[in-house]
Amino acid sequence: MSKRSDKLQSAAARFDDAFIHARKKPASPGNVVPQLSSTWPQENVALLEEYQAWLFTGGTGVEMVESIYVPTAGYALSLNVKPYTEWDMETEFEFEYTVEYIRSRGLSAISTKICRNALEKFRQFLSQRRGQYEITFQPVNYERYCTGLPDWVIEQLERYQHLCQANWRPARLHQQAMRFWGSHTRLWRWLFEHYSIGEITDIKRQYILDYVDYRLTVNSAAKSINQELRNFRSFLLFLQDQGYHVTQALLRIPSLKEPAALPRFLTDEQVRSMRVDLEERVAQAQSSAHLRDARLDRAAFYLLWQGGLRLGEVEELRMEELDLTGRNLMVRQGKGRKDRAIYLTDIAVHALQEYLAVRGPGPTDHVFFYRHRPVRKDLIPARIKASGKRVGVAVSPHRLRHTCATQLLNAGCRVTSIQKFLGHTHIDTTMIYAQAHDQSVSDDYYAAMSRIEKRLEIMAKSDEISAPVDVTPAVRVKILKIADALGDPHLDVKERLKLVKKIRHALNGKTPTGNAM
Numbered sequence: 001m002s003k004r005s006d007k008l009q010s011a012a013a014r015f016d017d018a019f020i021h022a023r024k025k026p027a028s029p030g031n032v033v034p035q036l037s038s039t040w041p042q043e044n045v046a047l048l049e050e051y052q053a054w055l056f057t058g059g060t061g062v063e064m065v066e067s068i069y070v071p072t073a074g075y076a077l078s079l080n081v082k083p084y085t086e087w088d089m090e091t092e093f094e095f096e097y098t099v100e101y102i103r104s105r106g107l108s109a110i111s112t113k114i115c116r117n118a119l120e121k122f123r124q125f126l127s128q129r130r131g132q133y134e135i136t137f138q139p140v141n142y143e144r145y146c147t148g149l150p151d152w153v154i155e156q157l158e159r160y161q162h163l164c165q166a167n168w169r170p171a172r173l174h175q176q177a178m179r180f181w182g183s184h185t186r187l188w189r190w191l192f193e194h195y196s197i198g199e200i201t202d203i204k205r206q207y208i209l210d211y212v213d214y215r216l217t218v219n220s221a222a223k224s225i226n227q228e229l230r231n232f233r234s235f236l237l238f239l240q241d242q243g244y245h246v247t248q249a250l251l252r253i254p255s256l257k258e259p260a261a262l263p264r265f266l267t268d269e270q271v272r273s274m275r276v277d278l279e280e281r282v283a284q285a286q287s288s289a290h291l292r293d294a295r296l297d298r299a300a301f302y303l304l305w306q307g308g309l310r311l312g313e314v315e316e317l318r319m320e321e322l323d324l325t326g327r328n329l330m331v332r333q334g335k336g337r338k339d340r341a342i343y344l345t346d347i348a349v350h351a352l353q354e355y356l357a358v359r360g361p362g363p364t365d366h367v368f369f370y371r372h373r374p375v376r377k378d379l380i381p382a383r384i385k386a387s388g389k390r391v392g393v394a395v396s397p398h399r400l401r402h403t404c405a406t407q408l409l410n411a412g413c414r415v416t417s418i419q420k421f422l423g424h425t426h427i428d429t430t431m432i433y434a435q436a437h438d439q440s441v442s443d444d445y446y447a448a449m450s451r452i453e454k455r456l457e458i459m460a461k462s463d464e465i466s467a468p469v470d471v472t473p474a475v476r477v478k479i480l481k482i483a484d485a486l487g488d489p490h491l492d493v494k495e496r497l498k499l500v501k502k503i504r505h506a507l508n509g510k511t512p513t514g515n516a517m
Contacts, residue, residue, distance in 0.1 A: 011052035012037035012045050014066055015074030022071075022105070034078035034101065041083045048077055051125050057360035058372040059292035072118035073125075075101060084126075095119055124372065128363040140174070145181040148189050157184060160238045169333055172312055175377065184231050187211055200239065205249040208232070212256070222256040229253055263402040263432060266395060271305065271403060273391040281387075282354075292358045296368060297383045299355040302348040304384070304397050308404035308422050309342065310335065311397040315375050317367040324349050331423065340423045405433045478506050 016036050037045055051073055055065045079097035080087060102115045146154050161180055168176040190211055197203060208229075215225045233251055240246045266274075278298040285291035303309045303317075313331050321330045327344045344352075352367075359369055366374040381397055388395035401422070408418050419430040482499050 011048040011070050011074070012040075014052070014070045015048065015078070018067070018071035018074070019078075034075050035081075037074065037078070040077060040081075043083050043085060044077045047084050048074055050129075051122065054125055054361065054372070056288065058362075058369070059289045059358075059360065060371065061289045062287065068114060068118050069121055072098070072115050073122040076119060076122060095123070128361075128372065131363075140177050140181065142181065145185045145189075148192050149185065150192070153188055156239060156242065157181070157235070159242075160184075160235055163238070169312065169316070169335075183228055184235060187228050187232050190214070200236075200244050200246055203247070203250060205247070205253065208250065208253050212253075222258045226255045226258065229255060263406070264399055265403040265406040265433075266393065266399065268407075270391075270393045270395075273393060274301065274387055274395065277387050277391050288358070292355075292360070293383075295351070295355040295358055296370070297387060299348075299351045300368065300380050301384065301387070301400070302345075302351045303342075304380075304400040305404055306345050306348050307342045308401050308408075310401060311377075311380060314380060314397070315366075315368065315377065319365040319367055322352070322367065324352060335423060338423060338425075340420065342421070402433070405430070409433050475506050479503055482506070 019034060019036060037048070048070065052065060052070050055069055056062075060069065076095055076098045077084065079101055098119060099116070102112055107115070142154075161177065164180065165173060165176065187208075191197060191203065191207055194210075195202075195207055212225055212229075215228075233253070236246045236250055278294070278301055281294040282291065282298055285294050300314055303314050304311070307329075309317075309331065312335075317329065318332070321332060323329060324344070327346070327349055329342050329344065331340050331342055333339065356367075359367075360372070362369040362372055362374070364374055368375045368380075370376070370379055384395060384397055384400070405418055405422055408421070409415065415427065415430055418433070419427055422430065424430045482503050486496060486499050
């Protein structure tokens, strides 16, 4: 086995190799010079070994560990000669020597950025090691949403947001906040841009209708426009509760008619193709990192498809909510802040067990980690779509949920059970899947049509024409007369059928009953 692929090589040896090679590019005079690992405090050497193991268990690739993460962390340890236990992580002072050394080596901007990111990875490891981990989000850019709005509208929207977010899932606060400000302010910004409005009573009903017309001219979907109108109405009701005088006409703006779009789902063959692809990725994984990622993809797929979970429910799933022995899990605080039980098949349990065996440590008890952090909102959708692309299937996490509901319905599962399983508040939501594809209806249709076709086939045989060898001149004349009669455009269907029957009798040499020609 080559040295590059040998994971048993010590982290200190990796750093020493990188350091000796890097000395061909000496740092500028006056800077602190790093030293080989043999000069370090023993606890720093042990820490680097622990860091390397942490990287591998998190699924980081061997190449990145060898060439980027371990050498960069080694420089941080080498340039800070005191034991790491004495570092002041709060002030971030201890990495300044490393940053200065990287700059002094005259590396490219890209290389410098890579080293900075690697230092942040090492800082993440140290923070998690101390139990100091917090999921952080980028702050919402309120200026983007509030430009052009008066202070009183912004103030009331902030108060309304605090009221609404009581029903938001904690892990979705950031996304929900951006969605709130985006959908609530678009209409208000347009109003203040196009009309002179000092207070709510200045807003006319026609202004809102004009806004709807504007949105339609830019090809906005009826569903999006209706959502903005609902948000506008709900905010007006909030303002009314705050003592503002709201014209009732503004509360009665009609919604647009939306197309009755049915949920899209995968066929059995498409699901089978995705299963084969994901299983092959697990079987053919060439490294521990690839194996971990492949098992993560497969476990998430089964929860989305067979479990019918929403994407956010998969991302937020915790270890304490899993009961693999009992083949179930609990969704806590799902949509609408409701709890529900999800039952797992043996194959889903197996997929979860195999993923957990390579999951690695993390800062929380989330089930799904990626690079030592709970999975971000774009990771699973991107990997599910990638699997679909490999087999030619257009798929998303929510389409897998639709597939689960449709397949359960077609397999004879009661609608009320599906409603509870999916966490639907209203039965009408679940019944949409019956409109999309009800196997029982299609089975009834094809069975009935098969009986009809068989009956028609029997009728055709009974009326089968057995033409005589020769048609006499008299018979030919009779048929021609009947044909002339059939050409009458005013002839009703009943008489036309009688004439057809006479033609058959004439060709078969039979004497027709009823009125003769």
